[in-house]
Amino acid sequence: MSTSFQVLSGVPRCQLILLVSLAGGITKRLPRLAVVLLVALVYRQLQAPPPKIPGTPGGPPVTSPRIKLQDGRHLAYYESGVPKDQSKYKIIFVHGFDSCRYDVLRVSPELAQELGIYVLSFDRPGYGESDPHPGRTEKSIAFDIEQLADALELGPKFYLTGFSMGGEIMWSCLKYIPNRLAGVAILGPVGNYWWSGFPANVSLEAWNVQVPQDKWAVGVAHHAPWLTYWWNTQKLFPASSVISFNPAILSREDMAIIPMFAYRTYAHQARQQGEHESLHRDMMVGFGKWSWSPLELEDPFPGGEGKVHLWHGAEDLIVPVQLSRYISERLPWVRYHELPTAGHLFPIADGMADVIFKSLLLGDDE
Template identity: 75%
Template sequence: MADSAAKRPPTPAPASGGGGMAWKLSLALFVFLAALLYKQLQPPAPKIAGSPGAPPVTASRTKLKDGRHLAYLESGVPKEEAKYKIIFVHGFDSCRYDVLQVSPELAQELGIYLLSFDRPGYGESDPDPAASEKSITLDIEELADNLQLGSKFHLIGFSMGGEIMWSCLKYIPHRLSGVAILGPVGNYWWSGLPSNVSWDAWYQQLPRDQWAVWVSHHLPWLTYWWNTQKLFPASSVIAYNPALLSEEDAKLMEKFGMRTYMTMIRQQGEYYCLHRDMMVGFGKWGWSPLNLKDPFAGGEGKVHLWHGAEDRIVPVILSRYISEGLPWVVYHELPKSGHLFPVVQEMADAIVKSLLLGEQ
């Protein structure tokens, strides 16, 4: 018996102290917190319009080659009778209904067909998981082809939609008859912008917006969390902070801010419209509008850039500098206007006349 006991494997001695258990608890806590943080950083799945449990489809829509749908709205004269075909690209936190309010009389007089659409992720247009400053221009081109607008058309873009106009001038200039850029958002990291210009524009933002824009550029994966957490103020543009409104904008906001369809704008999820807009608009572009060449060097069209001098949402200084660097851009600065100047019907008519007829 003694020999048998001697050959038996020794029983491990109990660990002295609680160091091993404490290490395991620390690891478990770290994994739990990491998982919790990861979950908070991830946006919920989009509520794609028309899918089970999601908002219904009420708009006319067209299907793109990659399977996504774009919702659109037609106004003005029928396209078969139109002399001019214009595609309008809406701004941040907007949709197809926020189309430029051209008067019916002017549309009839000039023969204007106006097409607006929900940009990807807004309203009833499917989100684009691969959204970039180029992808939206190809969506616009395909939309025009699906609706048979012909080989060329005019473009008007407002705010974030105005920034998209630069991309259209780069990627689809051969499809354009003329472009109007209204109060365009600018990217503070575009190459060719002198540091004094970009910094001057940067500091015209509220501090909370400086942070929100900085995150969307440098840490885009953090954009959703940054704009939904409650620890500190996020984007004041998303929050409709009245501090951003000029005197004229404050009056116009009574109309613009009370749109009956506002809940429809973000219905698929804020990440897939607002946050993705910020990530693309303020993202790392591989080119700059300042490097663009005149797409209408032969005189067959014009690019018009409009900006309100009292704009507190999008600093006017970037538009001033870009227009100086691109002499082929016709620049219109409105001394008493803020960001919402295109909402005024008289202003909308003036913009369209300038674009189509060359009126100043």
């Protein structure tokens, strides 16, 4: 019997109890060994395959420059704008969900030259050609960014811009590395419905903007993260609408922007290490149980030496605007820009990157 139970070694106790209880109702007449094997089979179905690590046998090739972090992991990066040594402004861009280093905010060559803008983007852990980080949290990514800035010699302070899930990461950077920041632009940031400080009516209003399948997918990622892989790969219920490309989440302006995605010939790189290590783990962290809330943050620039800009489309059906509205009301040091007809993809619209960068760097309010 001890050999049989070795099949379940490493199973978290809460998961094991749940699986056994579920199996128990239909296996009362089966031998004990059969029950153990059945539970083991079910548990195996819940486990994600190991990630395909870049540069290893069976993994994707490494084609971009990378830096090595203190814990041995690598981050792949991409540089755009003017050469770093000729730049006046150095900006790190953090990509969103199901994206990679090439999905950088595309400043026009004219503005880049005029202002001297250098932009550094990178693959977040588990995406593209950056090593996975199974232990990543909302805190760890901030220090990854700090190490990236130091490795590329960006100086004591740099600007940050993040979109969607990358926008949510901006709050972590404001909490953990505020002394390194010269200014921050937060674009259509994902919000965690369980952050403390939100009135129930605000969270509920935002929650109900989601399509039903996302309520389930997000709820699973928060309440039962160990089920996230299974939920988004099983065929009984619809998975996350973003993962499954459900057009119902696109606003009218988003639909007009979608043809611009034809240039994303590199799109496959976002998921090349496996959907669990990139997409599912993103959900588990982004919608997980945070020990703090952005609503608790203090002004990182009390002397006015920098600004935090928050942009959101009022017609965003992917990331409801209500949470951003409330955060901007509670944090008076955040400069809020709400675009009345825009959806989630507004940063990709023609000319919008220039508007965002000018606002961040020059204080131009559009």
